[in-house]
Amino acid sequence: MENKFRDYNEVDILYTLMSYVNVSSSQDMYYTIAHTILTNLEKIPNISINDLADLCYTSPATISRFCKDLNCKNFANFKYEMAIALETSRHEIHMSEEDSEEIQKNPQYLVDKIYNETIESLKLGHQCMDIHDIDKICQMIYHAKKVQMIGWQFNKVISNDFQMKLLKLKKFIYAFVERGDEIQRLDMIDKDCLVIIVTVRARKQLLDSLIDKIKEYQPQILMITMSQEYENENVDYIYRIDGLESDYTESSMQGTINFLTLLDIIYVRYGLLYKK
Numbered sequence: 501m502e503n504k505f506r507d508y509n510e511v512d513i514l515y516t517l518m519s520y521v522n523v524s525s526s527q528d529m530y531y532t533i534a535h536t537i538l539t540n541l542e543k544i545p546n547i548s549i550n551d552l553a554d555l556c557y558t559s560p561a562t563i564s565r566f567c568k569d570l571n572c573k574n575f576a577n578f579k580y581e582m583a584i585a586l587e588t589s590r591h592e593i594h595m596s597e598e599d600s601e602e603i604q605k606n607p608q609y610l611v612d613k614i615y616n617e618t619i620e621s622l623k624l625g626h627q628c629m630d631i632h633d634i635d636k637i638c639q640m641i642y643h644a645k646k647v648q649m650i651g652w653q654f655n656k657v658i659s660n661d662f663q664m665k666l667l668k669l670k671k672f673i674y675a676f677v678e679r680g681d682e683i684q685r686l687d688m689i690d691k692d693c694l695v696i697i698v699t700v701r702a703r704k705q706l707l708d709s710l711i712d713k714i715k716e717y718q719p720q721i722l723m724i725t726m727s728q729e730y731e732n733e734n735v736d737y738i739y740r741i742d743g744l745e746s747d748y749t750e751s752s753m754q755g756t757i758n759f760l761t762l763l764d765i766i767y768v769r770y771g772l773l774y775k776k
């Protein structure tokens with residue numbers, strides 16, 4: 501089946517390869533393949549499936565199955581996504597000329613810059629946050645028979661942290677941590693489910709097809725985002741966080757801190773409202 505969500509895979513593939521290494525046994529063949537890829541990154545866009553199999557001491561068929569487990573159609577598709585991810589990473593940090601010169605003269609300037617931007621972003625988030633909105637989110641979580649969180653890259657980590665905190669409050673939720681789970685586990689979603697989508701930038705071209713597919717299962721959908729523009733009629737409630745995001749890196753920085761803080765507020769408020 502053609503992968504309709506390929507753009508998300510390109511964004512997430514390096515993170516997921518690291519997930520294999522972080523959560524799998526070193527005796528697992530998929531651990532070996534992921535570790536080999538991550539320690540030979542520059543070779544991957546041009547390597548053949550046979551050569552990668554030789555590097556991993558396995559068969560081309562196993563490499564092919566690994567690619568499909570990554571939600572890639574085939575090995576060629578995997579290499580294409582890796583090439584895009586590596587090209588993006590080459591421009592990961594791109595400070596302005598003015599900031600670069602300032603950092604050269606005074607390296608402490610970088611520490612001050614990131615701390616000040618993070619503090620300013622949190623202040624903006626704080627100013628817009630209303631406890632009634634937090635209560636509404638807590639109520640949605642409490643009344644849902646099933647809750648499933650979907651996030652990408654670092655948002656998977658904070659979703660997993662939120663999952664553990666709510667478990668301590670006797671509320672079990674799903675927090676997908678493997679790439680492709682949000683697609684492969686759609687059959688777990690039904691009309692009694694609340695799907696929480698955590699996304700800093702909410703790229704429309706990436707989200708719309710996924711949300712439309714999820715809505716076919718008739719769940720309630722809550723989106724948490726820093727985007728002030730994203731709209732989709734299939735989303736039941738969009739909670740927008742104010743804040744800043746760095747313009748000199750391809751990865752989210754201040755946005756993730758805002759999200760972590762918001763989820764901590766929801767966690768504490770939920771515990772106060774629904775003590776068991």
